[in-house]
Amino acid sequence: MPTLTRRRLLQAAAIGSTFTLLPDSIRQALAIPANNRTGTIKDVEHVVILMQENRSFDHYFGTLPGVRGFSDRFTIPLPGKHKVWEQQGVGRRVLPYHLDSSRGNAQRVNGTPHSWVDEHAAWGSGRMNAWPTFKTSTSMGYYREQELPFQFALANTFTLCDAYHCSVHAGTNPNRLFHWTGTNGPTGANVAAVVNEWDGPGAVTVGYTWKTYPERLEEAGVSWKVYQFLPDNFGDNPLAGFRQYRAASVAAGNPAQPPKDFTAFVPYSDQLNARVPLYKGNGNTLPASGGSQLEAIIQGFRDDVHGGRLPQVSWIVAPANYSEHPGPSSPVQGGWFTQEILKALTDNPQVWSKTVLLVNYDENDGFFDHVPSPSAPSKRLDGSFAGKSTVKFDSEIFTHPAPPGSTQQPKPDGGVYGPGPRVPMLVLSPWSRGGWVNSQAFDHTSVLQFLEKRFGVREPNISAWRRAVCGDLTSAFNFVNPNTETLPPLHTTTRQAADLLRQRQEQLAQVALPAVGRQQAPHQERMARPSRALPYSLSVEASADRRARSLTLDFINRGEQGAVFHVYDRLRLEDIPRRYTVEAGKTLSDTWQTLSAYKLWLLGPNGFHRSFQGNLKRDEPELLVSYRGDALLLTLINNGRRSTSVSIGRCPYTKQGPWLFDIPGGGTLQRTFSCQPSGGWYDFKLRDEHGWMRRVAGRIETGEHSISDPLMGKRL
Template identity: 50%
Template sequence: MTFNPSKRQFLKTSLGTGAAAAMLASFPPSIRRALAIEANNATGTIQDVKHVVMVMLENRSFDNYFGTFRGVRGYGDRFAIPLPNGKTAFYQTDANGNTLTPYHLDETQGNAQRAGGTPHTWPDAQAAWDHGRMDRWPVAKKALSMGYYDNAEIPFQRALADAFTLCDAYHCAMHTGTIPNRLFYWSGSNGPTGDNVAVMVNEFNAGADVGPSTEGWTWKTYADRLQAAGVSWKVYQNVPDNYGCNQMMSFRHWRAEMEKMPVGRKLSNTAGTGVNPPYNPDIDDQYSALAKGFCNTMPDGGFLQSLRDDVLNGRLPEVSWIIPPAEFSEHPGPSSPAKGGWYVQSILDALTASPEVWSKTVLLINFDENDGFFDHSPPPTAPSRNPDGTLAGKSTLSDAQMAYEYFNFPPATAKQPPQDGKPFGPGPRVPMWVVSPWSRGGWVNSEVFDHTSVLRFLEARFGVMEPQISAYRRAVCGDLTSAFNFATPNTETLPVLAGRTTRADATSLTAWQQTRPAILVPATPALPAQATGSRPSRKLPYALHTSARVDAAARTVRLLFANGSAHQAGAVFHVYDKLHLDRIPRRYVVEAGKALDDAWDVNADGGKYDLWVLGPNGYHRTFAGDINEAATTSAEIQVCYNPCKKPTIQVKLHNDSDADVTFTVKALAYRDDGPWTQRVKRGKVELLEWPVADSGNWYDFVVTCAASPAFARRFAGRMETGEDTVSDPAMGVI
């Protein structure tokens, strides 16, 4: 049987059109200017990039900023993980047993811009994540953790995503706070691969409290490697007002270089912008090659004049890091979303001051961690251990390679917490914008990334490797190159944008919000609506498979996980046993070109099973049934991909029974026809073709068997064909 729906049968949703290009005038000037500058396309490769600029902001989760945003994996996710309370991860329970859902931090109703922060260190982050059960956010992080912003509160942040590329599967590196996450960002590790130690909580801030060279971290930074390789680089920061966020200044060998500076060039920890001398390369570089990384390179208080000057005078390095002042870091407390948005707008203004420079520049904007703000997507963390010490899952990586992902290393100092054997991360999702002439058009990229992905992009462009990035991170997290169109960047359709502000407006709004009352948690919880509609979505490197084998004699159900990626993209499969959601979910790490399997004993449940599988970009499988029925009706389903000109999902209906059986296939999204039935003779296999071209290659259907009432197999996700397509059209619809 062949399914051949007409285009009318596809449940269409609103997509962007060419009319958006005609509305370019509605963009704020900073982004309108950036969008209007065509990319350097001399080679059609990553080598056209001559400058990479990075800015890491502070403490926001992806759902906190983009849960209601169109075309990304937000609050409309139909595959939010199941919780023991019978609901999904969107329905959290506080310490008093009350149900909390994400609620709007509405600036018209209270102090949204100044709502404050939540706990965000190793113990409470582990408690909220709860080994992947994701069910303790209000308990561990306070009720405020469930707050989110909408367009009115973060217009520039949303506008930037509508103009360029937003990554909706970008994770912080660890389940913890600022400094360990920034160590991954600056060095690829929190210590295990660097010096066989582990940094778990904040220590050795690197701003106004720089200490002696007898204290600090003891491995290399990526800037050290760039310096040795002859790649130009610089850190743009005000000292002391860098909010302690230049973690390279907390390394002992960096502090030793700072101590070498002569009187008059040494840094003072005294607050104020006029204390430390401006960085002068003709003087300071004579004393230390690292001076451009620790000196006062933005003596105007951090307001980017030196960055603009370098852009206009052809001095922008190949690699640049920008450290915002505390007031504009976006951190709850000293900063606000409005002030952070203005600062990013100013960075873009500086970089586009020279169209020639911007045509060759990539700007990467992310957040160090999520503070304690809720994000519903389970992170691709290494498998946890069960209470009995056994591993909840498996990996195709070796035990030696996986060892770097667990807190079994000595604490780096006496102030760090004791070893607990828990996995470091990656942690929750955080926003990541890829802003460049090669990433225009309001795209979403759903490949799994973390902070090491930024270093891997630098590796890909400049050829300077960071050996401290672990094998696990290299297997599971991409290198950001899938977010770009280097081949034909100047053919992208430009989208619509709004949201420009001024520093005065941002300051005024923040001050007014400080006087407003706290926003109350709604008494009646309700799941917020996500804006419907797709957005253009970059092709992904995944080709994932999960199938089941039911052994009635052994009373087991075995799942087989395979990764057919031809692009070296590994993946983490999360498996939740819906009959035992109190248990730690299993995670399976499968490298490209490899496979593994695992079994569930179903005796304790009288033969029943219900296994719920989740992978990247909405990849989902459900395997439910009763093994007692399998003794007489041996049915199974296998799904294959046919990425031809008219792509289809091939559905193989296996009947190993002694009698004919009838299968029913029902669409759960993307089409409104069906269901369909197919009779399969005993001992035979029938092949069905499920077209996906009209739904942007997305599919979601369930297969049942008349002879086995408990039998159900659900298959959902997006088939990759090597071509760009759209984000999930059913997001927020069903």
């Protein structure tokens, strides 16, 4: 950790937050030490996965200090010099606006379009300049802590991932297929599902056919279970669409195609499991047996926790009213449901000391998020790809037919499956306490990769491209010495209070979109949050050829994880931005042909940024960037015959500079800059007197934990 101490960071995390203490029993349970017998991932004995519904990262956490939200310093360029926040809507520009619960029905905000066609139209293959045109103005709404007290408290207490993406530019079912099976079909059966279909009981002769991850766990002897109440799982269990699970439901005694008002689903039992093991994947595993129905449902999970029956892997599917889906649910109700799952686990300290609870969201609904998704290259109109990859990505392009029997899937259109926009991921466990942010690129397959890492059961449906780009979540944990992290208290609520707030909000009109002249770009409070070490070591070098009128970029990955680089041509922003996937330990090159001037803008993981500008009227300087521990080494090469002057602007992190250097013709200049005081963060802009410019920014990774970008946000 750099100069700023962890204690000060945690104190800063609580600025502006008001927490009420948990009851002593829960507070004590949250503070119990982690199982640290081996100091490895093997100390985890249970993984519980709660996937909620339809929220983007900016929509929920864009105002949380210390994460990549509304005060991101490096946002993609839009035509007309507009900021990424200034999105083109119908007849006007729309900026993000606060869904203020004191001014309207913010808790029950309307949902927005979120299917394959409108998702791709809003994304624009990475151009992202007309989001509300396709998603409605409501898509630009966001929350603050006052609407999300429990979700913010979890982020300030445990670990929040701010580079976690949904798996596909589509809706619920395709994303949940990735979450449970590692694919939406291409690697499993050479088919593709990109819209919702087969999300409930149905004929055993119709449905998906490829093998799912729960089946692989069953074969390997790893215990598992999907916790859900039937009939109310909101269609959020994709296993119900697989023929093998449909057959299991019939074998358990349920009708193959129950009527809509059917409620008598056969309760799950150990005896039934011995005969039909897949029934615990789509059966009635949480039957309500009396009292308040919802409390009875949660009591079934609580009984397993306290009775020593919690499986090694558990998936939880919430009822509709508590799924957090816009419309039927609300943030406060979803927060209450998450709270109760956490409480059930922490009420048993012995279980909690060995448990990871992952809370993520299947897709973004239509809500805006400003970070371009690390997707595979998009196709141009001529059939070529805008970008390259060192690993094959044919399984990431929509060229696959619909599954046999499908009546809903569109025809293949060559679009990129994903990953899609950012969604929240909260990592709750005794090994991830302390208010950390993790900025490694993840998607829903990362959850399966984490299970692979812990239980040794591989999911072959995860494509090689996904494995190269999306991490396995292990960087979010401290397994070596987890019991040194402090734990702030949490805000809590009751089911009755959550339901009452929803009812009161329903009496109000939807929060009004501000008038054009009254819009203001949102921001975050400035704060450096403790940030996990990341497996990246990236470089991009540019070489200009004046005679060939070209600029070549070399993408170099010396790290342990693949990365996606986004390149926007600021002189041709109507073009599809190019994307480059570079596996760990590999390099990739591409060339831009230009008549004279060039102006390229590049973004990689965790704020890695490069800008290249010049005019090719003369031999230009060449800049090489390398890392020496926590120092940045800049090497300038004068390729011309004449002396040239290069200025390096003032570094915003250290407040040092500017500097001016004369480099003789054919000469070389080297300068080293320490980045230790800023936690490895750097930002330098270099210019000569002829229009040449380079900007280099990012964070040096040394293998040590650090802080989030300390310049993100405004001082309040």
